[in-house]
Amino acid sequence: MVPAGGAGTRLWPLSRAALPKFLLDLTGTGRSLLQQTVDRLVPLVDDRVLVVTGAAHRDAVVRQLPQLPGARVVAEPAPRDSMAAIGLAAAMLEREDTGALLASFAADHVITDATAFAASVEEAVEVARSGLLVTIGIEPTHPATGFGYIRCGDVIEGRRSACHVEEFVEKPDVERAREYVADGRHRWNAGMFVVGAGVLLDLLAEHHPDLAAGLRDVAAHPERIDDVWPGLERIAIDHAVAEPAARAGRVAVVPGSFGWDDVGDFASLEEVLRAGPGAGGQGALAVLGDADTVLSTDSSGLVATAGDRMVAVVGVDDVVVVDTPDAVLVTTRSRAQEVKALVEQLRRRGRADLL
């Protein structure tokens, strides 16, 4: 299952409420992040893919995924965070097959090595059959401060590399991130889970019984979704299940040695474009969009262009220029995080038309 939510406000003005990050082609390959996510899953599970998304985006998701039966795209009446979205998929699956395993992957991340990804998923499936909640933890390549980390404990008996999870740790400062990378015991938390559908709901029921019951109710009576959904607790799967289950020794982590990024902001997008195959570019300037509409001299950073006008950059380092039909953003890689605050400013100015 693929929870397709989140606005990606730090990628404004590329990402908009009506066209969020997961619907965008951010890698210059012609496929949106959602499409690439599903492309990676189809070889593993055929069409047994379920996408849970906001009601406002259901039609766009269906259009982007013509290979998926329409019933496999479920619309949430309102956003209720990741636990409700993933839990609903688990509850639906549980009704079909109590012993079935559920795997969940975010719709808006980039993964560069599909073969290594598939191998990690297969190992996670094997471990999950033993009744554990399994996550895939990405081997960190640098002391990232924008991701949460997973601390590995003992290797699971009979496995080569899968470990018990000691703890999920929050986004660290750079000092601590360096320690995490150096000690070899930490993985990036990429929000990937493989777990028995019933196991997940039972874990949820231990700490959030109303939420678990509500989700099972909706799965049994889909017509009740509009009544039940608004009353569901709004909580992320990490807080609702993964962290308490880890404390109880019931979570495992399988290493993921593939390239991964959550494309959280323009600095991250620039790195993804540099690493990817679909990106044009001019020297030190990465270009998303038609590189023929970008003219640059002695500049580095990122230009994202809708291609309907010329974008010229002269002598600016680490710049971020995003040109869209109704808004232009100019910032730097190091200030990329602040784009979120800008979107807030626009909201306060009453410019919802631009969000």
Next chain:
Amino acid sequence: MVPAGGAGTRLWPLSRAALPKFLLDLTGTGRSLLQQTVDRLVPLVDDRVLVVTGAAHRDAVVRQLPQLPGARVVAEPAPRDSMAAIGLAAAMLEREDTGALLASFAADHVITDATAFAASVEEAVEVARSGLLVTIGIEPTHPATGFGYIRCGDVIEGRRSACHVEEFVEKPDVERAREYVADGRHRWNAGMFVVGAGVLLDLLAEHHPDLAAGLRDVAAHPERIDDVWPGLERIAIDHAVAEPAARAGRVAVVPGSFGWDDVGDFASLEEVLRAGPGAGGQGALAVLGDADTVLSTDSSGLVATAGDRMVAVVGVDDVVVVDTPDAVLVTTRSRAQEVKALVEQLRRRGRADLL
């Protein structure tokens, strides 16, 4: 007379071949630089203003200056630099009145104090009556390297501040510019001349007899302009007349103590906007255009916007952002000079549509 030529390529994409700098409102006052130039002259000479411009811009000039009789806008069949444009006006005036004085002011400069300007012109007129070629030299406020300088010699007998011109000096490096400002003997060359129409043409005839004869021919037989014009020598008035006449002791300089700028590039435009009354702005960011369509955080520099889309700038210092319907430019104040090379690149790419 007002020679209205020059493309202003360092102000691309604001300034275009079809809409050059002098036709633009670059001060946020609602009046183009050409209109402001004429606005300053009308109180001094009523409608005795002649504009010489390129054939391609004649209609636009007439539209911008409805107060001027149509015959006062003369179209050059082809650009032949400032000597031909100013010389033609002199030749036309000479036919009306041999003793008449001609004053020439560029169409694309900014002047902030119209009263001080008028006082300088009046003094220049008095000095010019003695048969000298008179220029108005701006008292330098800083060691500018983008302007030529005028070195003052002895004060003219019977005058308080008008001096003989010792020499016109080229744009200096910053070291030399500092010396010029410190020694009190140098003025900025603003290309302003007041001179007897016949005096100017006679001076020209000494060094460039064919050019002088050609201009007098066109003034006598306006219908011949298309035949004569293409064969005229292409030379600036400084080289053709002012410099040789200065060496002969026949040029005077009257001090101009008003604010002046040739708005040669975006760094200069930013200063003009800061100093001017018509500019909106957000903190350290000067805005040309509708400031409501600019959103900025912790940035300094200049945003020029056509107002048809939102321009957001986050955390960039000394930035220059110019947003137009078909082109966006991002550079810095210190690289503003290089915009000219960019325009050259566009020409080589065959993008004349953007020039």
